[in-house]
Amino acid sequence: MTHRSAKDPAPVLALRGISKSFGAVRALRDVSLDLFPGEVHALAGENGAGKSTLIKTLAGVHRPDSGRVLLDGEPVAFHGPADARDAGIAVIYQEPTLFPDLSIAENIFMGRQPRRALGRIDHRATRTATAALMHRLGVELDPDRPARGLSIADQQIVEIAKALSFEARVLIMDEPTAALTGSEVARLFRVVRALREQGAAVLFISHRLEEIFRICERVTTLRDGALIAGEPLAGMTEEDLVRRMVGRELDELYPKQHVEAGEVALSVRRLTREGVFTDVSFEVRCGEIVGMAGLVGAGRTEVARAVFGVDRWDAGEVEVAGRALVNGAPSTAMAAGLALVPEDRRAQGLVMGMSIERNIGLTGLRATRRAGLMDRGAERSRSLDWAVRLQVKYARIADAVSTLSGGNQQKVVLAKWLATGPSVLIVDEPTRGIDVGTKAEVHRLLSALAADGVAVLMISSDLPEILGMADRVLVMHEGRLTAEIPRSDATEETVMAAATGRAAA
């Protein structure tokens, strides 16, 4: 594109015919990629398409079985992440890992602080250098602030500053926006544009297509480890890109069916947890999908946790089908027909080292026992049944869930909860970090559940998902429910106004 031809036409980093296999699985097949200075290049593909392997090859974690990596036109072989870093390649991960008790400046210069006489650390020089990096990025962050308490967005900025301090010329950003709010994404994009102006090559990975179109000039799409295209984004539509990723026309992303709402299934009255959320009241009826929107930190997840009983509430009451729930007791909530698909599937939804079979079985320990003992046959058939119904892709049901891709892990979490036959299903960020094909499947599933009379409460930070799926939208702002918007009136504007506290409904 224009950026490229105006500046240096030679790619700073290039992959030529890279293949990489793990055992019988070919993760990458003959992949070539050119990253040019001053260009933001998107890497698109479904979960399991080989994006991670490609990134790890660029970052020196994996060594390709065949093919060449060219840096400034010269072949190089990275023997580890340090080699790649020294060559000016930096990876910014979705959730950075900083030392929480060290300051921002100390984190950036960890292990290579400027020194004064006698080997003492020159704190002033460290601070000045950090401030200069922040200035280059156009971000205001106090170098002396401890990393503890920084938002994920700020932590990413620190990682980017660290990469700059290594003179990084290639930045690989692996789903950097997955956990960011709208304004944080806007700031990140300003930083990315600043990097681009300074001549860096950026490889940008995101499941959010609109972001790819907003920030990137070209896109390379991976499908099943093979390269589909490395082409300009200008003139391409989202549908074009999805077709390249999925290899077929995608079914409707928001297959919402109209269902007449029935009896009240979940009733939350004046629920309060001190300092977290206050006076939250709402109902969800059988057959309804109720969306819950709000900014990250507005208290949505916390309300769901309290309703399910993982946290205690301080005041208020929760009823499922007219029966009051016990405070702080998930097992009684489950018995009453409530299910919660939690926000963080790795930490809360799954036991990663356990098999698919046993993870799904965990919610059925009471249901599948015989004379007090486990009935393994019953457990297996229950788990298999649900894994098949949700079309989880796995080799063996006894394999650990950690071997599955993110989208399939999420399906296991859903299977685990649907197997309990819930009358009320709360899903918290049900499609975060999963690819567009699986996303459509999850939406179809939620829609079908509602049609079967299940009451669904869907917490999501993905506004199009809320608008596309919900019969009603509840909006939270700073621990309070600020609006309840029927489907017909719900637009990005009305929901965001309530979420940011600009309008009281």
Next chain:
Amino acid sequence: MADSALARAVRWDTVVGALLIVVLLLSFGFVDGFGNALNLSFLIGNTLPIALIALPMTLLVVSGEIDLSVASTAGLSGAVMGALWNQGLPIEAVIPICLLLGVVCGLVNGLLVTRLGLPSLAVTIGTLAAYRGIAQIVLGSDAVTDFPSPYLDFAAGRIGDTFVPYALLPFLALLAVAVLALHATPFGRSLFATGANDEAARFAGVRVKRQKLILFTVTGLMASLTGVFWALHYASARFDNATGLELSVVAAVLLGGIDFDGGKGTLGGAIAGVFLLGALQNVMSLGDVSAQSQIVVTGVLLVLSVLGPRVARQISAARAGRRTASAPTP
């Protein structure tokens, strides 16, 4: 499937079981005085205290916790047993009181861990010192030896001229209960989940705190049962009975492949670890190795037992990796 059998072959509990058999065979062949029935009954009798406590300890470590106060609880039970017997209480009343005391000791540990959210390692190091201190206050430096002979005979005797101590029989019954509890009940299944990821367990409706409280309480009960057995087996109730036994129990359980971080292991492995340790101690005693040197060996085994399973797991992970290809994630 052939390749999964291969992967199972490097499972650590299988390794320990094989190692136990090798050690036994070598000892039968090369160690004088090892193979006769009397020595074998000694071996088993002396290993039973470790084995008894290893049963609940295995469950506890699987759930991600540990109890280092078990030897002190055993000592306290022995001391109270001696003191009450000296007071003239009938043995039929003394033993239940001691067991009840063990329940209380375990409950205290459990409440401190679950209600106050303290780490069990720290809590039980504290109660390790406290329970032993109370034992000394209760009995001083006395040694009580004159328990009724039917009880002493049961705890120290063997069936006829066989290698089977009487006490092995109730132990086998308890072992069966523990194996069922860990490997065949919903309770046991949820322990593995808790040990691997207690937050995910809680989100799946597992009552994690109640579960841990039960485990600590049962551990206290089993520790006091061991204390009673110890006093009768060696015909001596002293405040310092079973001192250092927690080291042997933890070493044996970890040696048996129970992951110190929780969530992994089998009772079969743990019991193989217990008797491997017991056999080594027996062989060393026969070879006139001093008690101090035996502790060194136990310590080295403890370190190896933390190391061994990790190495085994890495080997089998490498094999699995070659087989299924560490599935590429997004």
